Amino acid sequence: MINRQNYEAWFLDYSEGTLNPDETGHLMDFLELNPDLKHELDEFKPIYLNAESIGYQKKESLKKLVDYEIIEGLDEFEMLSIKKVENDITDAELSVLEHLTALSADRKKEAVLFEKTKLSPDLNMQFDNKNDLKQKNTLRLIFYYTSSVAAAVLLIFFSYQNIKKDLNPQVNNELLSSNNNIKNLNDQALNASFSDTAESNMQSDAKSVKRIKNNSDKIKEQEVQYSYSEVNNHQREDISPELLNTDVKEINFENKNLNLVPEIHYISSGNSPLTQQNNTINNSIALTPKEFMIKKVKEKLDIDDKDYSRINTMDMVNVALDKTKMGKVNLSSQSKEIAVNIGPISFSRKWNSE
């Protein structure tokens, strides 16, 4: 209820129009009883402050002049100096940097040294062998063709290594069931070769060579025939297992892990060594796998040694594996053949089952 102790609040509410009719009636009754306060109500005007007109006029002075992250280990001066070198500095930051630089002679020297950390390449430093890097279009063909030959030679060698396993019927069946998955064969061959021989090659190449040769000697080769053919022109030539078995030596492959590959005798006559063993042994041209590859590639593409030397053997093999297919052919109940097609080259192994 309104009284002389709280009438100012009623006056304020009245002036702001927030009293309801009943409350307004009470206020009027109160003024009738207290007429001395009427003029006070008449003079009562609320004071409204204009917020926008009031402000701190020096707020700019409170602001941070620069806003940048500090990298741990660098102080403000170093940070700004590097920003300047990096051409990443704002005008405000530049002002701060100039201020900081001016503080001491050491800072001035440091600022100059920071500018010197901007490196510039010495254009006299040039690679002299550009022409050796350039490629002729034929080289791609060489790479493609050679990779196929390289992989084929290696695969036939590896499969040759596994002949002893093949004589076990169970292993043989597993091998034959791996149609269309030459990588399995290759992995198997690689694992067998690398784990069994290549690692030890590093320690004892000569010993490994001897072991391979001894293993090979135990195999009855007369029943196994290796052939290769070029798919496009259907030429077929044979590689004699008899000859494969005759000489084993280290050859110098680019990749150390492949440095132990026996000589493969390439028979240029095209006649089966099975029927002309004695003659072909005498007339054959002994080639390492690498020499074999070079010979075939040169024949195919008419290139010189310099072009060929740009090809890395392992690269060729890796590429070739992507385009390798393997198939099994049952020639008869007693005669079987595994064929490996790698790009334009096909290798096969034929044997008579017991």
Place this chain on the structure above:
Amino acid sequence: MTTGEYNKCVDLYSDNIFRFALSSMHDMDAANDVVQDTFMRLWQHVEKVNLDSAKPYLFKIANNLMIDQFRKKKFESTNQIDIEKHSYSYEYTDIKYHLDKALNSLPQIQKTVVLLRDYEEYSYEEIGKITGLSESQVKVYIYRGRKNLKDYLIEAKIEL
């Protein structure tokens, strides 16, 4: 990329890769090998790489090859360049001599990002793609690299 475009890359970028490798490794033979191997890799994947993206691709390969080198043998070479003696048409001023030594004193990653930044004017983002670092990591390595270069130059007490 065609064979012609590949050969164009050899003309355009082999010097850059060579400078990058030589400045990083300070070994002439190793730098030559890096260039050879880098372009061999490009040639192997020439059909997958566009001419426009060839340069960062080459730098990425070169950088990876150098990392492999450092990991393999922690880089001890008899072919390291003697800055004071080699006459690779450099004319070392005092500042350049010390700056080169300062660069060689940097941790490998700092050296790599600073070289890519200054020699090739790559952005932080581009350097990140080449080195496999985030943009902010690249920035931090560059800033720390420059501070280390500056500190080395102060230690050397060179005349300005």
